[in-house]
Amino acid sequence: MRRQLFITWFILAATAPVSIAQDFAALREKLVTEEIEAAGVKDARVLQAMRTTPRHEFVPAKWLPQAYLDAALPIGDQQTISPPYVVAYMTAQLNPQPTDRVLEIGTGSGYQAAVLSPLVKEVYTIEIVPRLSRRAEQILRRLGYDNVHVRVGDGYEGWPEVAPFNKIIVTCSPEAIPMPLIEQLAEGGQMIIPIGERYQQNLLRVSKQEAKLTQEPLQATLFVPMTGKAEDARLVLPDPANPGIANGDFKRVLGKDRTPEGWHYLRNVEVRTEDTANLATLDSASDNFLSFQSTQSGEPSRALQGLALDGRKVRSVRLSARIRGKDLRAGPTHDQIPAIVLTCYDHRRAAIENQILGPWQGSFDWKTVEARLQIPSATREAILRLGLLGGTGKLDIDDVRLEAGKK
Numbered sequence: 001m002r003r004q005l006f007i008t009w010f011i012l013a014a015t016a017p018v019s020i021a022q023d024f025a026a027l028r029e030k031l032v033t034e035e036i037e038a039a040g041v042k043d044a045r046v047l048q049a050m051r052t053t054p055r056h057e058f059v060p061a062k063w064l065p066q067a068y069l070d071a072a073l074p075i076g077d078q079q080t081i082s083p084p085y086v087v088a089y090m091t092a093q094l095n096p097q098p099t100d101r102v103l104e105i106g107t108g109s110g111y112q113a114a115v116l117s118p119l120v121k122e123v124y125t126i127e128i129v130p131r132l133s134r135r136a137e138q139i140l141r142r143l144g145y146d147n148v149h150v151r152v153g154d155g156y157e158g159w160p161e162v163a164p165f166n167k168i169i170v171t172c173s174p175e176a177i178p179m180p181l182i183e184q185l186a187e188g189g190q191m192i193i194p195i196g197e198r199y200q201q202n203l204l205r206v207s208k209q210e211a212k213l214t215q216e217p218l219q220a221t222l223f224v225p226m227t228g229k230a231e232d233a234r235l236v237l238p239d240p241a242n243p244g245i246a247n248g249d250f251k252r253v254l255g256k257d258r259t260p261e262g263w264h265y266l267r268n269v270e271v272r273t274e275d276t277a278n279l280a281t282l283d284s285a286s287d288n289f290l291s292f293q294s295t296q297s298g299e300p301s302r303a304l305q306g307l308a309l310d311g312r313k314v315r316s317v318r319l320s321a322r323i324r325g326k327d328l329r330a331g332p333t334h335d336q337i338p339a340i341v342l343t344c345y346d347h348r349r350a351a352i353e354n355q356i357l358g359p360w361q362g363s364f365d366w367k368t369v370e371a372r373l374q375i376p377s378a379t380r381e382a383i384l385r386l387g388l389l390g391g392t393g394k395l396d397i398d399d400v401r402l403e404a405g406k407k
Helices: 002-012 017-037 044-052 061-066 084-094 111-119 130-142 179-184 228-232 276-281
Strands: 073-076 079-081 101-106 122-127 148-152 165-170 185-196 201-209 212-221 264-267 269-273 288-294 302-308 314-329 339-345 351-357 362-374 381-387 392-406
Touching (some): 017 044, 084 185, 084 201, 111 122, 111 130, 122 130, 130 148, 212 264, 288 381, 314 339, 362 392, 381 392
Parallel strands (some): 101 122, 122 148
Antiparallel strands (some): 288 392, 302 381
16 A cells, blocks of 8 residues: 555546645545545544545644655654544544534644644644744644644643533643643543553543543553653653563453453454463463454554664664464565564654564464664664564564664
8 A cells, every 4th residue: 555655646636726625535435445444443423534634734844745654754853743533543542522612732743733733722832942833823724724722832731721622632642631731621521542651551531520530541552752841851761772662461351342451453353362281382471362364455553662772872673473374465565574573763753774674474383583784883772673564464473572782
């Protein structure tokens, strides 16, 4: 799908403006159908908002060809625009109503606020990076989002002058829920917020009833830091000189859906438990494992985890896992393969290169695989991707480990 969307964009660039608008709409429809609705978002109003919000207006020109890929994209100042699925999922979990006054705390793109605009009465968006905030406000005004109000500020402080809010949605991550946001949430209100360490976060639904809060974990996620007071007060900091994998045995799960803690952006995967009769064949610390399955070539099937990784301090890493495969085949493009992929990113959060453990094909019983991967010196963080990744068949993965080799 990535290659198809990229080629389509270059065709758009040579056509008339009216045709470009029509084709961008077609790309949004394809994105909603194949990446958002297929992944479980069913709210009709939210899906319509995703179909009509022009995401290409909110990304820098450099990344325009990738505007309708379901991916985070750099927008400058070490910030990113959230992937469309994440925006749709969080918006649906917020249950927006036409009478709602919503506080949105973003990093600077304005995209989440634009998606909310047709769904609620008023949107108050705090974009935490000044330069990006000014750009977002200009875009929102030009596109006619008149019920969106923009300010530069510390997301930790909220917007007390216009509180309380029926709903609050946060698209950057503090270590704990900021007290001002709790105070500014109206009675009976809800907040969707990612909480946790920089690379290990859980998306929570926070509800306020009779001045008491209840918290419901939804799924693991990955957002950029909130910055400001929230970041200054952080107690647990990443160690980019000693990267590792969290919950690599998949023992810890979240919520009713039993999604694996620490792993996000899940598609066509579930946590399964090995039959007792087969436990003797496993060397891992847990009998849980991730099982990826797809019969449709090119279909997403993955689990992701972010980690701090400094290429100035780490020259290589040893990546290993236990795997089992059945009828594994590659997808329609060279990068759609059953594998584990380590993608390195620079200080701008732009991808540098991919390192691959795999690919695998055919059928085989549990076995251990490992590789020594070289880390570019420009690397500042990384994302590990597991799964069929566009291939087909069934791939089981357990006991994922990553260890650094020092300079």
